[in-house]
Amino acid sequence: MNLPARQQLILDQIEQLLQAADPRLKSMFAAFARFASREAMPGTEAIADRSGRRTLMISILVLSLLSAVTVGIAVTNKACPGLSPGQSTASSLARFNACGKNMDVWSSGGR
Numbered sequence: 001m002n003l004p005a006r007q008q009l010i011l012d013q014i015e016q017l018l019q020a021a022d023p024r025l026k027s028m029f030a031a032f033a034r035f036a037s038r039e040a041m042p043g044t045e046a047i048a049d050r051s052g053r054r055t056l057m058i059s060i061l062v063l064s065l066l067s068a069v070t071v072g073i074a075v076t077n078k079a080c081p082g083l084s085p086g087q088s089t090a091s092s093l094a095r096f097n098a099c100g101k102n103m104d105v106w107s108s109g110g111r
């Protein structure tokens with residue numbers, strides 16, 4: 001595992017302190033590692049690979065957003081009975097008012 005230099009330095013210092021405190025610790029750990037390497041990793045200690053889950057969640061989120069945008073575009077692009085063909089590029093407020101049969105926005109010149 002690659003660590004930043006500062007973290008690696010701290011771990012090296014901890015290792016030196018442990019070796020100085022108990023010189024047999026290194027050999028005991030080596031014996032434990034040989035014994036434990038034959039055993040299967042307990043399920044509670046295994047680190048799950050979450051990259052697949054994260055990718056799935058991001059994909060679902062992106063597809064949901066794209067669907068919402070597509071539905072929004074489809075709904076707002078339907079023919080509005082209050083707008084004439086020349087008014088199809090009106091601002092959203094003007095389009096909303098015109099589609100709501102409130103034609104005051106056109107008579108006042110608002111956009």
